[in-house]
Amino acid sequence: MNMAAQILEKPRDQLAIIDLSDGPRRDVSIGELTQRTDGLARALRIRIAAGDRVGVLLSQSPWCAAAHLAIWKLGAISVPLFKLFARGALQSRLEDAGCALVLTDPEGRALLGDLAEPWIASEAGVSGPPVPYADAGPETPAVLIYTSGTTGAPKGALHGHSVLDGHIPGVVISHDDLGQPGDCLWTPADWAWIGGLFDVAMPGLALGVPVVAARMEKFSSGECMRIISEASVRNAFFPPTALRLLKADGARIAGLRSVASGGEPLGAEMLAWGREALGVTINEFYGQTECNMVVSSCASRFAPEPGAMGRPVPGFDVEVIDDNGQPTDGEGDIAVRRGAPSMFLGYWNRPDATAEKFRGDWMLTGDRGIRSGAGLRFVGREDDVITSGGYRIGPAEIEDCLLTHPSVATVGVVGKPDALRGEIVKAYVVLRKGASVDAETLQGWVRDRLARYSYPREIAFLDSLPMTVTGKVIRKALKERAIAEATQTARTHQ
Numbered sequence: 001m002n003m004a005a006q007i008l009e010k011p012r013d014q015l016a017i018i019d020l021s022d023g024p025r026r027d028v029s030i031g032e033l034t035q036r037t038d039g040l041a042r043a044l045r046i047r048i049a050a051g052d053r054v055g056v057l058l059s060q061s062p063w064c065a066a067a068h069l070a071i072w073k074l075g076a077i078s079v080p081l082f083k084l085f086a087r088g089a090l091q092s093r094l095e096d097a098g099c100a101l102v103l104t105d106p107e108g109r110a111l112l113g114d115l116a117e118p119w120i121a122s123e124a125g126v127s128g129p130p131v132p133y134a135d136a137g138p139e140t141p142a143v144l145i146y147t148s149g150t151t152g153a154p155k156g157a158l159h160g161h162s163v164l165d166g167h168i169p170g171v172v173i174s175h176d177d178l179g180q181p182g183d184c185l186w187t188p189a190d191w192a193w194i195g196g197l198f199d200v201a202m203p204g205l206a207l208g209v210p211v212v213a214a215r216m217e218k219f220s221s222g223e224c225m226r227i228i229s230e231a232s233v234r235n236a237f238f239p240p241t242a243l244r245l246l247k248a249d250g251a252r253i254a255g256l257r258s259v260a261s262g263g264e265p266l267g268a269e270m271l272a273w274g275r276e277a278l279g280v281t282i283n284e285f286y287g288q289t290e291c292n293m294v295v296s297s298c299a300s301r302f303a304p305e306p307g308a309m310g311r312p313v314p315g316f317d318v319e320v321i322d323d324n325g326q327p328t329d330g331e332g333d334i335a336v337r338r339g340a341p342s343m344f345l346g347y348w349n350r351p352d353a354t355a356e357k358f359r360g361d362w363m364l365t366g367d368r369g370i371r372s373g374a375g376l377r378f379v380g381r382e383d384d385v386i387t388s389g390g391y392r393i394g395p396a397e398i399e400d401c402l403l404t405h406p407s408v409a410t411v412g413v414v415g416k417p418d419a420l421r422g423e424i425v426k427a428y429v430v431l432r433k434g435a436s437v438d439a440e441t442l443q444g445w446v447r448d449r450l451a452r453y454s455y456p457r458e459i460a461f462l463d464s465l466p467m468t469v470t471g472k473v474i475r476k477a478l479k480e481r482a483i484a485e486a487t488q489t490a491r492t493h494q
Contacts (some may be wrong), residue, residue: 002135003142018213019061028062033062039124045131051076055101073134078144080192096156105120146289147290166292171293174283175258184231198342199285256278257280265396267403270400283297284296284304284308290343297311308376309378315341317340332368414478416458417486425458426460430465443455
């Protein structure tokens with residue numbers, strides 16, 4: 001099993017990538033993608049050996065795909081890197097992975113400086129005969145993807161060549177049986193992240209579905225609609241943040257057959273908006289860098305349940321377990337049985353952290369959930385759950401509720417230390433441009449729609465929220481802010 005073969009062993013004239021990354025549309029066939037891949041592989045094989053780590057600092061483009069494929073073809077390990085990383089973020093990942101060489105472009109070369117040896121991918125190719133595929137199996141290391149760092153320092157999740165096969169069932173299901181005539185796949189998510197690389201780019205290529213490469217330095221609803229129109233996109237993966245921005249801008253998009261979303265749960269309001277503005281039922285899916293695409297909705301097969309993430313994807317045993325590692329009907333830890341096809345091999349050079357990730361035969365996601373019929377409902381990250389007055393409160397439901405208010409653009413909810421209740425619910429809110437609403441109104445909005453004990457007892461209005469580069473609210477940073485506020489209040493009252 002070699003992922004490069006899974007993608008390139010197809011008719012040479014088959015359309016692979018619709019390239020909008022650098023000017024007018026250009027169609028790239030499997031034959032051209034193979035030619036680029038082999039050119040890079042011939043240049044690389046005099047410098048690297050099987051198991052070596054090679055950085056890929058490229059945005060969505062045919063060269064980004066070819067770089068990963070060339071590295072896998074040689075049996076080496078690709079390390080996706082993000083163009084928006086600051087020098088410190090690049091340095092920590094390159095040093096941790098032991099990358100001496102990075103495939104990039106002139107922009108990336110400037111970002112790297114002296115951190116590693118940059119090779120300009122488009123100039124590195126060498127002509128010659130086809131390069132054979134390195135012998136590899138499902139657990140042969142192939143890609144090292146660093147976590148986004150929402151709950152601590154980023155860790156390198158090492159995946160084998162089975163990671164592509166492991167993603168395909170969830171990708172197919174989340175797009176209402178992807179692979180129908182005329183399907184064409186795109187995401188604004190960068191290919192430096194597992195969501196862009198393995199939820200879209202590589203599965204699309206493996207399935208023979210054309211993939212659109214279009215760089216967006218900053219999300220724009222107008223640019224998004226232009227890309228969809230120009231490339232005749234029918235299947236889109238939008239992170240929740242992108243959906244909220246589209247909704248805030250009043251976007252209407254025609255011609256889509258499926259929209260998938262993952263990373264944060266969507267509420268009933270967003271699902272209703274998707275049907276009206278996008279013409280489809282948004283299919284939510286769930287996973288993480290360590291084991292992705294494990295739960296999904298599929299509107300063509302079963303009706304979505306607002307607030308539920310979907311059902312376990314075929315090939316995955318996903319359960320809510322208790323402290324003893326046994327399935328429970330109550331709230332517990334969302335876990336995936338060891339051996340799942342997209343499960344990581346372990347954290348790079350961190351055996352202790354790898355061991356902590358498991359409870360018996362179960363890989364812990366770090367998220368809390370409950371069973372909901374045949375599916376699962378997300379409650380919150382284990383370290384995000386708020387304990388207030390004896391109640392355990394998940395922040396996601398409160399955030400979803402606040403997002404249904406017409407004045408709210410985005411929100412983050414955390415627990416703030418409180419002498420009486422242990423914690424209180426605190427919401428940090430960013431309002432839509434030109435909107436105005438007071439805290440009391442928003443408190444009543446939640447109190448009238450959710451449990452009375454779970455409304456935010458404090459609301460702060462901010463200009464922006466701390467976000468990861470993948471667009472997730474960093475609740476850890478908000479939590480630290482809330483703790484600091486509580487400490488300052490306690491000092492003032494002393």
